[in-house]
Amino acid sequence: MIPRKRNSLKDHADMDWGLYRYRHLVENAFARLKQYRGIEKRYDKLKRNYESMVAIACGYLWLPM
Template structure:
């Protein structure tokens, strides 16, 4: 899931539970408009040289700490920005307030994608409603 700077969901991809996040990360990044984005924050699970290069090719900075088994040190990681990545976790928690999203009763992927899309729309609608 990708969120904006305020933690509002902007894009998601539904995968099987046994698929690693780094496998679908390039597809998620390709769906995003990164023209107004300076930095892409992610956790250690997205530590990949290929993914970092993909982010750099979009003229963005990758703020991803290295895994513990890498020989690189985390000298280039902005830890203040890294702490802000909890916005993704908060967005997932807000979506799980919807029972159909939290329990996934839907058998088909397309039906569950529609349910998550509706929940994201309701989150955004709540933001618009508060501004009225």
């Protein structure tokens, strides 16, 4: 769920901020993965090769943390 604008007349009481925070982290992870050209364009022909490249890229992104 995307939050309403700050000047909205309706209340944000039904907003789950914890879930929104995790969704934001997942979206940022996909945005960072798409910086790799091979993953973005899906150049691999086999599913296993593509999945292994995604796993390598995730590991590479996780290392600097």
